[in-house]
Amino acid sequence: MLDKNGIAKRIAKEVKDGYYVNLGIGIPTLVANFVREDISVEFQSENGVLGMGPFPFEGEEDADIINAGKQTITTLPGASFFDSAMSFGMIRGKHVDLTILGAMEVAENGDIANWKIPGKMVKGMGGAMDLVASAENIIVAMMHTNKAGQSKLLKKCSLPLTGVGCVKKIVTNLAVMEVTSDGFKLLERAPGVSVETIVAATEGKLVVEGEVPEMAS
Amino acid sequence: MLDKNGIAKRIAKEVKDGYYVNLGIGIPTLVANFVREDISVEFQSENGVLGMGPFPFEGEEDADIINAGKQTITTLPGASFFDSAMSFGMIRGKHVDLTILGAMEVAENGDIANWKIPGKMVKGMGGAMDLVASAENIIVAMMHTNKAGQSKLLKKCSLPLTGVGCVKKIVTNLAVMEVTSDGFKLLERAPGVSVETIVAATEGKLVVEGEVPEMAS
């Protein structure tokens, strides 16, 4: 079974040379720590920066330089700042190659819900609706089940949607899955996790074909 | 009767303190020379400059700094450069207060034609269609008649239109007119020009009410 860093580490393998990547808040933010150092990647944050670097050293924080999670950041050589309209032009115009974000629920047809629990929690969608409606390549990073132990991989989302039929891949603490026209296709098992465990934790249709390999470490 | 400079000088009186003004090619360009010096005005050129100044001194021309007529220009303190999308955002968004342009024909309902003579001349509309479709305040600077002596102030334009019902005022070598729902309303006569001369030179409906004053010099 993977912890949050393990999920981030596995997703980092999906980041290819030359990719512009938008990372959501939470587990996705950790992905930056695990990207291979021999490839060139630039991180975009929708509040208006391309070429984000690591967090600043203590005392070097600048209130005017933050990421979409409102965290202080630094920039790398080649970075640029721009306004919100241009930032979402990058996203809507498909110039960002990969979007990694968290979810409350994902449905077997690729629907995603991650912004609202009616009557309980309404933080807003932020940039997520623009990202999922535009990106060709969307990976969800999340726990396979919620705190109550219920599957987050469903036949149909029960919460208000963020986007329809858009998720391409899901990496959870238990497995790596691809969204296909037949449902969630199991690609890899997390270390020490059996196919049976994954089947039991998945409410939506899970396609298991042949021998499912354990994730390479 | 006014010459080109006379037309420009009369139009300059329509330029008020605090106006952003777009000047077309030809007579409109001359207007800048006659604007009162005690008021603040900025000239916008749709190729991407606000705060245009006079032409440069010999030897100080810069190929990268031109106006929409492709003439070398200078800029004044407070000037800015921007791209074409933003430039037409200024125009379409009604941030430019006054547009002054030339015309081949103006109709009594405010239609204007100035970009094409079928089979003979097709230079293109440039920014004129955007300007006339957007501006609240459009003044046409032109000769009252064409080279063949025919009226350019018509019941209906014969040439392909640049915009519909958009012209507010017309200053010609003979007169100043306002476009009203009743037709061209004669406001002023050029020095030494009789109402009869203006009537004879105007094909469209000309409204003459009471004593029409001669233009103040």
Next chain:
Amino acid sequence: MIKKTVPNVEDALKGVASGMTFMLGGFGLCGIPENAIAELVKLGIKDITCISNNAGVDDFGLGLLLQQHQIKKMISSYVGENDEFERQMLSGELEVELTPQGTLAEKCRAAQAGFPAFYTPAGYGTEVAEGKETREFDGKMYVLEPAYKADFSFVKAWKGDEAGNLIFKGTARNFNPCMCGAATVTVAEVEELLPAGSLDPNEIHVPGIFVQRIFQGTHYEKRIEQRTVRQKA
């Protein structure tokens, strides 16, 4: 040069009144018009509609206006950092319209640039698109979103000049440029107000034509919401 300077925040906000709609720049607390917000609190006007990506925190930014119950309606993309906001929303005291962030930015830009509405894929198939016109282009579905209409835009820049030209710093730029010229009156407050001619015309982010009033701001707190650092190796 058309001069846009006003001596202070009081003059800059002349004409604001209860019931109006305001745009306010900033992302989180980054790049917010601190002086204008403080003055709105002081003026005590009510029933405001605010178009702003976020709603501040409990005791800063738009949170100050929420505390005083001056806001009738918030139009935002993300409001998750504010307990008082959540309380007012859940109790029905506060009307909230949540809008995708890119849509929010473009609805401002559309107002600035004279576009009545635009088609965006964001929100298609979600409750955000309910009751809105949708349309297919090249096999993909889009939602028609109208431009915003607002009475005042309050923006904050790093440097500005007498002509109203603005330059922003870092990610404090965010929504501020899109909101300039998107309301009837745009009020810019700046950290440094300079004479015309001080800024390079090539480096200006927002030309002064989009700004009606500009003033030298004071006492910027520039609070950091999530101070995040790494250790020196």
Next chain:
Amino acid sequence: MIKKTVPNVEDALKGVASGMTFMLGGFGLCGIPENAIAELVKLGIKDITCISNNAGVDDFGLGLLLQQHQIKKMISSYVGENDEFERQMLSGELEVELTPQGTLAEKCRAAQAGFPAFYTPAGYGTEVAEGKETREFDGKMYVLEPAYKADFSFVKAWKGDEAGNLIFKGTARNFNPCMCGAATVTVAEVEELLPAGSLDPNEIHVPGIFVQRIFQGTHYEKRIEQRTVRQKA
């Protein structure tokens, strides 16, 4: 940092072919991609569709491609400085689509920013709107204009860096920024190509994400169309 530099114009134009659609920056001869145009002439590809505000003059800019009869169709707003152009157009050798200048700019920006189409008031009631969808918003009529689709964008900047970031000078900016990222491949040529980190991130006009290839241009002629001066007093 994702490196976009290519060693020369030959590498920069790899993949261009007859029958393609190109966007070319510039207003008149100001800010045109001189190196890319010269290479297109050398390559001798035919049946090109060019989206460019103007068509150059007889012996410079796009006029060079017209001379060689390489252009099948021009999409422009103003073409009044070119006799060969007029001859080819009137004889029917050249297809011409005239588009209002602001519409042309926005059709590029729409392609860049992922908008399928937009409503503009420009051209309503004229032959430009013939056959196009029109619509009323708030009592005013608008024309629906689709985004352009192009294979390559050729732009010219003043300074650029390895990451593809661009800065323009003066009115040589014009259509260049709108065309970046508006075609499948954007090729930028620059007067000065610098290492990443040389440009202030605040001052960049076009972020490198919109540019696929960048190269150091050579032998810029920067011809002036209307040299206009005043006399010293």
